[in-house]
Structure formats: C-alpha cells, structure tokens
Amino acid sequence: MNESLENRWIQHGRIFIALTLILPLFQGVKYALIGWFYPLLIITIITFPIMYYYFIRKVQSSKVLKYWGWMNLAYGVIGIGLFGLSELAGGGVPSSIHYQFTVWYVLKIAAVIVCGSLLLKVRKISILI
Amino acid sequence: MKTLIIVLSCAFGIGLPMSIDAQDALTIDGEVKRMQREVVARLSGESAIEEDVFLQQRASTSEREMVTDYLTRCLVSMGWNSSNHNYKIRNANLFLDLFFNPSKGVNISAVLPSTIDSDEYIIFGAHYDSERGSPGAIDNATGVALCLGLVHKLSELAVREKNFIVVFFDQEEDDEVGSGAYVQWLTKEKINVHSAHILDMMGWDENRNRAVAFQSKDEFLIGVYGDLADRYNIPYQVIGGGSSDNRRFEAVGFATIATFEEIGDSTPYIHQPGDTFDTVDFEYLASTTQLVFEVFKKLLL
Numbered sequence: 327m328n329e330s331l332e333n334r335w336i337q338h339g340r341i342f343i344a345l346t347l348i349l350p351l352f353q354g355v356k357y358a359l360i361g362w363f364y365p366l367l368i369i370t371i372i373t374f375p376i377m378y379y380y381f382i383r384k385v386q387s388s389k390v391l392k393y394w395g396w397m398n399l400a401y402g403v404i405g406i407g408l409f410g411l412s413e414l415a416g417g418g419v420p421s422s423i424h425y426q427f428t429v430w431y432v433l434k435i436a437a438v439i440v441c442g443s444l445l446l447k448v449r450k451i452s453i454l455i
Numbered sequence: 456m457k458t459l460i461i462v463l464s465c466a467f468g469i470g471l472p473m474s475i476d477a478q479d480a481l482t483i484d485g486e487v488k489r490m491q492r493e494v495v496a497r498l499s500g501e502s503a504i505e506e507d508v509f510l511q512q513r514a515s516t517s518e519r520e521m522v523t524d525y526l527t528r529c530l531v532s533m534g535w536n537s538s539n540h541n542y543k544i545r546n547a548n549l550f551l552d553l554f555f556n557p558s559k560g561v562n563i564s565a566v567l568p569s570t571i572d573s574d575e576y577i578i579f580g581a582h583y584d585s586e587r588g589s590p591g592a593i594d595n596a597t598g599v600a601l602c603l604g605l606v607h608k609l610s611e612l613a614v615r616e617k618n619f620i621v622v623f624f625d626q627e628e629d630d631e632v633g634s635g636a637y638v639q640w641l642t643k644e645k646i647n648v649h650s651a652h653i654l655d656m657m658g659w660d661e662n663r664n665r666a667v668a669f670q671s672k673d674e675f676l677i678g679v680y681g682d683l684a685d686r687y688n689i690p691y692q693v694i695g696g697g698s699s700d701n702r703r704f705e706a707v708g709f710a711t712i713a714t715f716e717e718i719g720d721s722t723p724y725i726h727q728p729g730d731t732f733d734t735v736d737f738e739y740l741a742s743t744t745q746l747v748f749e750v751f752k753k754l755l756l
Binding site: 353356360404417433 | 626629630
C-alpha cells in the first residue's frame, strides 16, 4: 500500500467519506423538496451503514468501506448503462431524461466511479488501523 | 364554380350546396387567420421566434423557454391575465429519480375573467412541446394557434358568464407530464372546472371534408360538439380512450373533450422531420377554430 495514501487516509478519510455522501443525499433532498420522499428514504437506507460506522460509532470498518465502494461503482456502471441505453433507444427516451445526459452527468458518473475505486483501495488500510 | 355546383345540385336534388354553405358559415376573420399562420410559422421554424432564432423542434429546455416567452407575450398582448404554472415533478419511476433531476417545465396559462360574477372555469388548451427532431407544425403548433384564435375571439364577447383559462401544456410528448402537474394544481387549489377542452393536431385535411374526431366520455360535451358539428355539416367521429392531455383531466373526473384531426385523415408526418409549416391546411384550422368557438358560446348560455 502506498504510504502517502495511507497517511492521507488516516488524516482525511472521514472527510472523503463525507464527500461521497453529499451527492446521493443531495439527490434525495431535491425530491424531498418537491414532496416526494421515497428517493431520500432509499438513499438513507443505502447510506445508513457508512453513516452509522463512520459518523455515529466513529469506528473503521473495511467491510463497510467495501460495501460503500461497490455501491459507488454500481451506481457509476448503471449510470453509464443508462446513457448507453438512451443512445440505443434514440427517440424512445423522454426528452426530460435525454437532455440530462450532459457534461455534468458525465463528470458526476466519473466522480462516483473514481470514488468507488478509491474506497475499495483504501479499505485495506482500515484493516490495519 | 360554386354557383355551378349549387345549380347542378339543385337540379339533381342533392344536399351538397347546403353542406358547403353550412361549412362556409364557419368562416373566421382574416386577422385571426393571419395570426394563426404567424404562430404556426414561428413555432415550427418557418420564421424566427426570436431574432435570428429558427426553431427546429420544441423539445429542449432552452427551446421551450423561448416558446414560453413568445406565447406569454401573445396572451398578454391580447389582454389576458398571465398566470404561468411552473412545476417540478418526479420522473416516471423511482429508479430514474435516483439518477436524474425532477422534470421541470412551464404550463403557459392565462385567464379571461367572466363579465358576471362566477367561480366556474372553462379550461381549454394544447401542448406546445414537440417530439425531438420534429418541427411539430401540426403536432401541435396548430393546436396552439387554434387556442390563440379562441383567445382572440373570446376577448371580443361582450358578456361571458364563465371564466376562461387557456393553458399551453409543456411536456405532453413525455407522457403528459405538464398537464399532469397542472391537473394536480387545479385539484389542490379546488378550482371549479366546468369542463376541459383539449386541442391536439388540427392541420391536415387531405379529403377536404373538414371532419374532426372527438375523444370524450362526457355525454353532455359530446352532445354539444356533435350538435354544432351537425349544424355546420362537419362530419365527426366520437372515439374513446385518452390519447393526449385529456387523459390527465379525465383521470381526476373533470368533464373533458379532446378534438383531433379525423381518424384516417391525419398527418402522416407525426413526430417526424416532415411535420412542417408547408403541410398545414390553414382553412381547416380556421373552420375548427370557429366550431370550437361556437361550442364555447353555447356553453356560456
């Protein structure tokens, strides 16, 4: 394991995890603000393990990091899949969805995949701590 | 030529002259016709909607915003009180909500108050968005132009015993998202809706018979439309189901009717790049405008 990455993870790991939670929670809040609470509920359930271990009990868990890393990767892969499907389906995709495949969407999905990969990489450090 | 037809018809005892005369009674003044041509031209990219901007479609957010600005200006210039309805609504399913933003749009709306105290509203409207890649001249710039013709003519009525609301719905091509949000708003605000009248595609009449199709479950509205169509010798079909924004109104129990081109004589260019200004039959649009106006006059009695 890269020593500088290990040091950085020990110092800033919790901040990094908090950053990975911003995007999904923001997604849920957007819908909660228009009176639709199911996305926030689902996101809360999905993110509960990571929030519980790292922000309530404040302990390290490689299993939870692995879970959260795979969740991020899965989100990214599904996001790419949706883009691919929309390209294949062409006119069958509603315009309200079609016009959301923007540069921002690509950056968001790329960021989630990078975060997921990093989480899987650093989970081994958690075993050492 | 018309005289010849009348003479021949009289000689052979057929009713054709009567039908032509009856249909000709559904004329509309030149100012409205010019306005309708201009509206369809601007919405379908035949002429510029803004300086040097010619719409190829009305599907993206920026295109729909341009249409919103244009149609709002049209309604205000005709003296109606603008009351646009902005909405944000969830996607078709929960899975999509986890990846995408809520659907966002504007139902362009304006109110013409009754001249006598009334809390009843007659709502009429048409969707203004188009399918991606289609200029949407017939689907549905013609519906919008028809409604603006009605806006113009209703403003001229000295006495109106009911209020009118005109609505240009957003995102009909996306499973009627706009009208769905609008109906939710109507229900929440407890608006006393007398009836809802949806106009969708009114520009193709290849057989020149001016026929229309009515889609409704409401016997009263079918009766009123049917009687007037009979009076003006307009052939009509009554069909079931809900295939446009009327579906959303019917779902919550509002008395609703939608008017379309005749089934079997409808534009072959629907949702295609060929749905252009050149394919629109403006005489047909004008005659249907007058027919719906006659319906509204009858509903006001």
